[in-house]
Amino acid sequence: MPLLRPQRPADLPILVGGDSPFDEFGPRGPKAVPAPPDLDSDGGLTVVTAAGEVAGDVSWRWQQWGPNAGSRCPMIGIWLHPAHRGVGLGTQAQAELASLFFQHTTTHRIEAATDVENVAEQRALERAGFRRDGTLREAQWRDGAYHSCHLYSRLRTDRTAV
Numbered sequence: 696m697p698l699l700r701p702q703r704p705a706d707l708p709i710l711v712g713g714d715s716p717f718d719e720f721g722p723r724g725p726k727a728v729p730a731p732p733d734l735d736s737d738g739g740l741t742v743v744t745a746a747g748e749v750a751g752d753v754s755w756r757w758q759q760w761g762p763n764a765g766s767r768c769p770m771i772g773i774w775l776h777p778a779h780r781g782v783g784l785g786t787q788a789q790a791e792l793a794s795l796f797f798q799h800t801t802t803h804r805i806e807a808a809t810d811v812e813n814v815a816e817q818r819a820l821e822r823a824g825f826r827r828d829g830t831l832r833e834a835q836w837r838d839g840a841y842h843s844c845h846l847y848s849r850l851r852t853d854r855t856a857v
């Protein structure tokens with residue numbers, strides 16, 4: 696059974712986020728509608744465990760590094776419910792999302808950014824085949840301060856052990 700599947704309305708009350716120090720962006724209501732699963736536009740998928748339990752979500756937003764189609768790339772994100780952290784789901788879900796992009800779109804580069812102190816996400820990305828490109832200085836305003844992030848990418852041509 697795949698780890699990622701399209702979001703269902705019943706998933707939304709679980710996909711609340713906002714409980715980790717790296718996700719402190721102020722009060723947020725539950726999502727009103729499931730994110731679209733289409734890879735070619737901004738969207739998201741639900742992360743499920745092998746037992747079919749809703750564990751979190753992955754999402755992506757398309758970035759544009761130049762005016763042409765070949766300069767687009769998805770920037771991915773992930774949130775897992777605290778009960779499902781630290782058992783490898785973050786690694787697997789981001790590896791599976793990368794595989795979906797490479798298999799079903801012509802994407803060459805996938806990006807992710809995470810706080811310089813978010814060691815769990817840095818490790819999960821590296822285990823999912825992403826490499827660190829550099830540091831985005833104080834790029835994120837969160838919880839009353841600017842925070843620096845590491846930018847990661849995985850290229851279609853990168854060799855990976857995942």
Ligand SMILES: CC(C)(COP(=O)(O)OP(=O)(O)OC[C@H]1O[C@@H](n2cnc3c(N)ncnc32)[C@H](O)[C@@H]1OP(=O)(O)O)[C@@H](O)C(=O)NCCC(=O)NCCS
Nearest residue numbers: 715773774775780781782783784785786809815816818819
């Ligand atoms: C970040 C997150 C996606 C990582 O997923 P995960 O399933 O918990 O991580 P994994 O179990 O795949 O572990 C990946 C690595 O991180 C390490 N790790 C896990 N939790 C950790 C922690 N709290 N501190 C340090 N390292 C940690 C694991 O040991 C593993 O390292 P290893 O490869 O050296 O063994 C998940 O913890 C999460 O959703 N956190 C809250 C939201 C968040 O931070 N999202 C990312 C925002 S950019």
